[in-house]
Amino acid sequence: MTNSARSSNENPTGSAYDAAINELNKLLLILENVTNSITTSKYNPFYYHGALPQFYLWVLFLSGLLLFAYYIPTIDNAYLSARLVNAWTSVQYITDKLPFGGIIRCIHRYAGDAMVIFTVLHAIRVWFTDRYRQYRWVQWVTGIILFLMVLFIGQTGYYLVWDERSLLLTRMTASALEVLPIFGGPLKTAFLNGETITNLTLSNFLFIHIGLSFTLLFVLWLHYVRMTRPVITPPPAINYILVASILLVAFMFPITSGKMADLNTAPTSFEMDWFFLFPYAFMSAVPLVVFWVGGVIIAFVALVLPWLVRNVSPPVIPAEVVIDKCTGCSLCYKDCPYQAIEMVPAPAGSRFKLLATVKTARCSSCGICVGACAFDAIDLPNLTDSDVTAQIKALVEAK
Amino acid sequence: MADKKRVITLICERAADVNDIVGPSGLVNGMPELGMVKFPCSGMIQPLMIEAALKAGAEGVIVCGCQLGDCYYREGNKMIRERLLGERPPGLKKTVDRRRVMALWLSRLQKERFLSESKEFIARLGSMEKVEAKS
Numbered sequence: 001m002t003n004s005a006r007s008s009n010e011n012p013t014g015s016a017y018d019a020a021i022n023e024l025n026k027l028l029l030i031l032e033n034v035t036n037s038i039t040t041s042k043y044n045p046f047y048y049h050g051a052l053p054q055f056y057l058w059v060l061f062l063s064g065l066l067l068f069a070y071y072i073p074t075i076d077n078a079y080l081s082a083r084l085v086n087a088w089t090s091v092q093y094i095t096d097k098l099p100f101g102g103i104i105r106c107i108h109r110y111a112g113d114a115m116v117i118f119t120v121l122h123a124i125r126v127w128f129t130d131r132y133r134q135y136r137w138v139q140w141v142t143g144i145i146l147f148l149m150v151l152f153i154g155q156t157g158y159y160l161v162w163d164e165r166s167l168l169l170t171r172m173t174a175s176a177l178e179v180l181p182i183f184g185g186p187l188k189t190a191f192l193n194g195e196t197i198t199n200l201t202l203s204n205f206l207f208i209h210i211g212l213s214f215t216l217l218f219v220l221w222l223h224y225v226r227m228t229r230p231v232i233t234p235p236p237a238i239n240y241i242l243v244a245s246i247l248l249v250a251f252m253f254p255i256t257s258g259k260m261a262d263l264n265t266a267p268t269s270f271e272m273d274w275f276f277l278f279p280y281a282f283m284s285a286v287p288l289v290v291f292w293v294g295g296v297i298i299a300f301v302a303l304v305l306p307w308l309v310r311n312v313s314p315p316v317i318p319a320e321v322v323i324d325k326c327t328g329c330s331l332c333y334k335d336c337p338y339q340a341i342e343m344v345p346a347p348a349g350s351r352f353k354l355l356a357t358v359k360t361a362r363c364s365s366c367g368i369c370v371g372a373c374a375f376d377a378i379d380l381p382n383l384t385d386s387d388v389t390a391q392i393k394a395l396v397e398a399k
Numbered sequence: 400m401a402d403k404k405r406v407i408t409l410i411c412e413r414a415a416d417v418n419d420i421v422g423p424s425g426l427v428n429g430m431p432e433l434g435m436v437k438f439p440c441s442g443m444i445q446p447l448m449i450e451a452a453l454k455a456g457a458e459g460v461i462v463c464g465c466q467l468g469d470c471y472y473r474e475g476n477k478m479i480r481e482r483l484l485g486e487r488p489p490g491l492k493k494t495v496d497r498r499r500v501m502a503l504w505l506s507r508l509q510k511e512r513f514l515s516e517s518k519e520f521i522a523r524l525g526s527m528e529k530v531e532a533k534s
Contacts, residue, residue, distance in 0.1 A: 026507075026508065029506050029507055029508050030508065032466065032469065032506065033466075033506055033508060033509070036466060041466050041467045041468045041469070041504070042467070042468070044468060046468075046469075047466075047468030047469055129471070131471065227473065228473075228474070229474070331488060331489070335442075335474075335478055335487075337442075337472055337473035337474045337475070338473075364472055365439065366439055366440040366442060366443065366471075366472035366475055367438060367439050367440055367442060367443025367475075368440060368442035368443060368472060368474065368475050368478055370443045370445065371442050371443045371444055371445050371475075371478060371479060371482070372478070372489070373445070373489075374445070374446075374447065374488070374489035376447075380439070380443070383438070383439070383443075385445070385448075388436060388438075388448055389448065389451050391425065391436045392407055392434075392436055392448065392451055392452045392455060392457075393451075393455050394425070395405065395407055395424075395425050395426070395434030395435075395436065395457075396405050396407065396434070396452065396455040396456050396457045397455070397456075398405075398424055398425075398426060398434065
């Protein structure tokens with residue numbers, strides 16, 4: 001059969017890596033079948049793996065907006081009143097005095113943790129199901145960038161609380177930036193918003209925390225731009241469960257700050273948060289040079305993963321439009337899941353106004369355009385309409 | 400019946416894994432009444448192909464895609480499902496006997512389910528034939 005070589009089930013190269021991915025994919029399918037038997041496929045969270053972190057992003061924006069209203073980004077504002085008013089005391093005020101403030105703070109923290117968890121699961125699923133390479137490389141690369149951004153945004157969130165942990169993290173980051181060649185000094189100054197930690201430092205952190213969060217929306221646009229109808233919202237039933245689980249954790253494990261940061265002290269240890277702060281564990285375990293070189297290598301390998309893995313499936317042979325048959329009806333353009341079809345003005349002398357064209361770099365050769373075409377005007381070169389009809393006929397007539 | 404009629408399955412190669420039960424001719428081993436045409440994605444299946452199969456004399460057509468929500472190419476099974484239900488153009492002609500078309504959404508691991516469902520479908524078509532022959 002012409003298309004059997006393309007089969008995902010066969011293992012053309014037979015490498016150990018392919019076999020491992022195949023097994024892991026099978027494991028996912030087993031889990032999904034179990035979930036399907038409980039939830040039906042419409043409500044299976046596995047089928048909304050990309051929409052889950054996106055949903056938590058909205059939760060984070062909303063809860064962050066409420067926190068922002070009461071947060072004061074300074075380390076010392078004693079001149080404002082008789083009492084000390086600063087970042088730490090404003091966070092204490094939000095947590096202890098403000099009605100539901102403590103819960104909002106917990107939601108903000110745990111939604112961030114959940115976003116990291118679901119982003120990692122999302123990445124693992126697209127990796128195991130082999131949905132990150134070839135025509136999908138833009139989504140993978142922007143996904144890695146998004147993940148790094150989310151990590152850094154989360155870390156700035158930890159600085160903002162301004163307890164002893166924040167102070168230590170700030171100092172660790174500043175000294176890590178300082179050792180970088182050429183840009184080290186300026187980066188440290190830009191990070192601290194000055195040579196040392198001052199009131200301006202925390203406003204800079206707040207700016208990074210919020211500014212970068214909105215930049216996420218831009219990168220998310222790049223993440224979605226090659227996908228038609230991206231699934232970015234889980235069904236309401238799943239949303240309710242997501243919110244309820246956050247609330248449950250928030251009530252069970254309320255968040256508290258550590259001691260207020262004091263610039264005259266030098267805290268040396270802090271309570272670890274493995275979702276956002278694991279780079280700091282790495283940083284404290286190895287010399288800074290190893291940290292930077294190792295970090296850059298890990299990030300680089302993650303970014304180029306789509307090109308490191310080559311031989312699992314053969315190259316994509318893009319769909320081809322049969323120019324004499326295309327009526328310019330746009331059905332293939334609407335149905336293409338990767339925005340690989342563009343409607344252009346039909347050549348002079350045509351009876352029709354538009355003509356479908358294939359953007360070959362985006363084409364996955366899935367054939368959905370073939371299914372959308374009622375005029376046999378678009379074909380996969382290695383399995384044409386006439387091939388299919390001939391196969392069907394042969395099967396009906398076979399003895 | 401001397402000339403046994405055939406059911407044609409149009410199946411996504413990533414859906415129920417039938418590689419080991421299909422012979423080189425495209426017929427299922429041990430079930431000569433069931434033929435298979437494999438597609439890279441169930442979204443490639445045109446309603447025209449279903450009509451062509453029925454016109455050529457097939458007794459029925461089974462369309463098999465992956466679990467709804469889990470298309471490797473994002474939306475293929477959703478597309479063919481909507482086309483079969485008449486919610487998305489191009490759809491099936493009104494003259495097509497809907498009882499002769501069955502859609503299954505099965506993951507790679509659900510070969511047994513595929514076989515049992517298709518056996519049931521073939522039996523149902525057989526009993527339909529008998530009723531029609533009587534009347």
